[in-house]
Amino acid sequence: MKKITKQQYLKPNTAVRAPTPSGEVWTPPQPSKGERTFKLTSKGSVRGFVVIDGVRVNFESRAEYKAFLVIRARLDTLRVVEQSPRVEYVDADGRLRTHIFDLKVFRRDGLVVAVDVKPFAKVKSSRILETHSLIAGQISPKIANRLLVFTERMYTPSDFYNAELMLGVARQHCPEDDEAILKLVARMKGPMKVGDLVAKSRLKGYGFNAIVRAIAAGRLVMTERRRIDYAAVVVPAPLH
Incomplete structure (x- = not known):
């Protein structure tokens, strides 16, 4: 291993700029805009949060985190809110149910898409498509114009x-x-x-x-x- 002198070690790296001075006051991120909160500690899933555009975004799984970022990066996406929207619907047995989607996507063309994130292998067993079919006939267009089940097969x-x-x-x-x-x-x-x-x-x-x-x-x-x-x-x- 080649040795360097203390003078060489302390020589400024001209390829790296000096850090931008920060303000004297730290502004905390805004709280999550989602309609559901949960504890970040879990033995069964990877939970956490990330600050995006100054807002705290909570995710309940790695899949949700990936879906949020991939959809956010699309040019036709205006903004994304996690754990939204919350909707009520009547199931096949006539019982009133509540369903909270994983993501609410506001598109630049005016469409609002309610998204559930699922592993492709669990789409059928979760019966999420049947749930969406019921909700689609009952949800107000003011809440969402379109429903989507988003899987890992929809991005690379x-x-x-x-x-x-x-x-x-x-x-x-x-x-x-x-x-x-x-x-x-x-x-x-x-x-x-x-x-x-x-x-x-x-x-x-x-x-x-x-x-x-x-x-x-x-x-x-x-x-x-x-x-x-x-x-x-x-x-x-x-x-x-």
Whole structure:
């Protein structure tokens, strides 16, 4: 193993910027917008929470966490609320029941989708489709326009990787980086590798992060469904 001197060890890394000064007062995240709360401790499932856009988002399983991020990353999604909506319906035996969906998705086209997250292998045994069939005929369109059972077969590992990546870089506030990348995007004549765009920006890793934010915002489009990395190819989004 090569040894280094104390002076070499303490030499500033020019590839890493100085941290952005933080405010003197910490603002706690807003509480969950969901209609159901639960204890985070459980022996039977992976529970937890994550702060997204300044709001606490609770999840009752790893599958719910993945579904939330993947759906949130879609360009046609406006926002997502977990553990909502709560609806009442009459079951096949005439009894009044309450059902709380895992996610409520507000889409940019005005549709509101109530989503239940299930492993594909348990969709049939859970009889969730029968439950949705009953609810569909009774739910008010003011609550949801569409019902969906979301399984792991509806997204790829790359979709989830990209969704987590987008969430991570979205927490960075670097408007100058974003502006520099968007100027390059405006001059693009066709497809370009992410690595080449990073090189043109001269921002190194910070340029890559800005490109990810441009993809998340719909300013750049991937040419194929894959992970966002330096080898991925992007094109400017068509103007509307």
